[in-house]
Amino acid sequence: MSKTPQTVASADGTPIAYEVTGDGPPVILVGGALDDRTSVAALAATLASRVTAIAYDRRGRGGSGDNADAFAVRPEIEDLAALIAVAGGRASLFGHSSGGVLALEAAVRGLPVERLAVYEPPFVVGGLRPLPAEGTAERIRTLIAEERRDDAVHLFLTEEASVPAETVDGLRAGPAWPFLARLAHTLPYDVAVCGPDLAVPVDRLATVAVPTLTMAGGASPAWLPAAAQAVAEAIPGASYLTVEGQDHGVLRDPQALRDPLLNFIAPACT
Known part of the structure; x- marks a missing residue:
């Protein structure tokens, strides 16, 4: 490429x-x-x-x-x-x-x-899994607007994607997290689709x-x-x-x- x-x-x-x-x-x-x-x-x-x-x-x-x-x-x-x-x-x-x-x-x-x-x-x-809590989409948008990218990604993964919180916490401490946080502002597109x-x-x-x-x-x-x-x-x-x-x-x-x-x-x- x-x-x-x-x-x-x-x-x-x-x-x-x-x-x-x-x-x-x-x-x-x-x-x-x-x-x-x-x-x-x-x-x-x-x-x-x-x-x-x-x-x-x-x-x-x-x-x-x-x-x-x-x-x-x-x-x-x-x-x-x-x-x-x-x-x-x-x-x-x-x-x-x-x-x-x-x-x-x-x-x-x-x-x-x-x-x-x-x-x-x-x-x-x-x-087979819990649905996101009511208002999760709005909370993600609010966190993005406040530039709280880490929190937006954490909320998306745990609520929208049903990833266990302990898994997300481990990911947050790892080297891939900055890449994810840089894309946090696009998460509302995924929620919408x-x-x-x-x-x-x-x-x-x-x-x-x-x-x-x-x-x-x-x-x-x-x-x-x-x-x-x-x-x-x-x-x-x-x-x-x-x-x-x-x-x-x-x-x-x-x-x-x-x-x-x-x-x-x-x-x-x-």
Whole structure:
């Protein structure tokens, strides 16, 4: 990948930074909360022998701007539309976590998606985890406005993502925390795309008409595989795959996703 990204203007004029690597059918890699294009860079390199992988900064992150007046889903859909145009007018999407929800939403809204793969979209089904406390989204926005980035990330991870507090405290003391805190101001986008109650939008997903693969890690908490399976059940013809030995941090082990994604996105090339 190049060190200096290219940019494309979204519908509202926001520059969206992206990097392209590889050759073959195009696939846009959509990171989740507290990710930027570097978070999917290793996956892009892993896939590059068979596909054209496009890693990008969701708006407000890395080299991308943010001209939106309010946190909403529509501008992020328009960002994906601009990237699909760069890719030649059609592209497959792979989304991780809330990036998977964004990819699903792009398909629901009729973007020219060739194939759709998502890993652990963080919906909540069957009461398998507590829902965020009422007012959590507003509290996150308030902390961001007050420049209390560390507290905003802590609140998001514990309430919105259901990460145990002791795990978050350990993460906060580690070397990765400053990277997460730098992206804290983008968290309301992830909250917006996942919805206030984190419910699987069954009726809307039933309109998706592109080949779809949902995945979850065999070592993930039960609520994440359950969500991925529920999404697959809601989309006509979709399939579900367990990635054995993996959890929500699968992007740190991109080889685990190589074969599932290449077999699905570019089966003739594997």
